Amino acid sequence: MNFPDFSDFWSWERAFEALPILLRGFGNTLIATVLGTIIAAILGLLIAVLLRVLPGWIDWLLKLAVAFVRNTPLVVQLLFVYYLFAMNPVLIEVPALVIGTAMIGVHYATYMSESYRAGIDSVPKGQWEAISALSLPPGRAFRSVVLPQALRATIPSLGNYAVAMFKDTPFLFAISVVELVTSAQQYGARNFAYTEAFTLAGLIFLAASYPTSLLIRRMEKSLAQY
């Protein structure tokens, strides 16, 4: 068995050539992650609150819809929404990055709604009793009593989902958004040199996600002390 020469396998020159291209792709990765997180955090909260206040059968429909989005692949959802928009002549052209970011946000909203629900459930029963004793209107009760307490328990979990979302952004490859991994793949295909681009892409992911998850773990511990 003859091993290929390592210098054929890895070239620093190519690595330095690929890096700026990858970092440009990484810009889109960050946009998708940040905007996706914002969408998911807002929509997830909305779902969790709606599930609490809606009457029986609508509540059941919403639960089914959430379970459906949550338990089917993000890649397929991305393709679905992308083709729906791309194939529809009536609609104005929407950039793939916008469609992808929105879909990632919706997908993770179904996860985050679950965290919010757990957070709302963790509010002590006495607080609910106090709300009805003071006859606070529901909006005020949620805003000033329930949510401030619920969010404390929820935030680390939202952070974990944001990191998971970050690592799912390469799925945007499916709808040809040039994010980090897509740009690595394109560089590799152009130069017939995949090693440097994919290795660097992996390292960039690791360098960004590992410190963030450490930070969240620390936050979890400090919030748990209350």
Next chain:
Amino acid sequence: MGEKLSALFAFGPQLSDGIVTTVLLTLGGAAGAFVIALVLGLAMVTPYGWLGVPAKIIVEFFRGTSLLVQLFWLFYVLPLLGVQLDPMTCGILALALNYGAYSAEVVRSSINHVDRGQWEASRALSLSPAHLVRRVIFPQAWALMIPSLATLLIQLLKGTAVVSFITLQDLTERIEQLRQASGDTFFAYSVGLLIYFVLAWLLQIGMNALEQRARARLGRVDRTAGGLRSIVRMQKPQAEAVS
């Protein structure tokens, strides 16, 4: 609608081929992930640093670098090192490594959550370490870890969709072909998502049944749970996703 359904029936063989590929990837990936999770998870709970530290590094590495990067690395870069794997093996390996790393964390924390008294009691009975883990600690940890493993198993099923990027004709790829054949995006992708949803539900039913069995073996029969209904349930209320 009638012509759509006949297009679907005409596409039936390809579609079931795709389902078989997706199921094989899921089961193969899950089996590999489980073995990796057990090895790394057990290594992380041993008191020996020379076992625990490398295991921890491997887990963080495969959790931190995205699934798609790992898949592309195996598919595009490994051949340059002289190792040529077929796409199916690449897919299963990438899924096993990625979800194995996540599951290792579940195995580790479940073992750590088993009551300390159980360890002490086993030591007092002078059980050998292997015997102690196999007969006392693991069965209890197993019941604890199943809900989180079920969540990961469904995430693995969803993750299999990326193999369509490395030329495999899985369910996702077949749905795309159905879209082209029928010319109807909404129809093709609704059918596809529905199939994925049913697959996820079947996996959840299997895992719920497994959990009930594991709990029953520990003598913890949940009489309030309401038999069949709790098995068919899609989502367990207490199941928090582990990430």
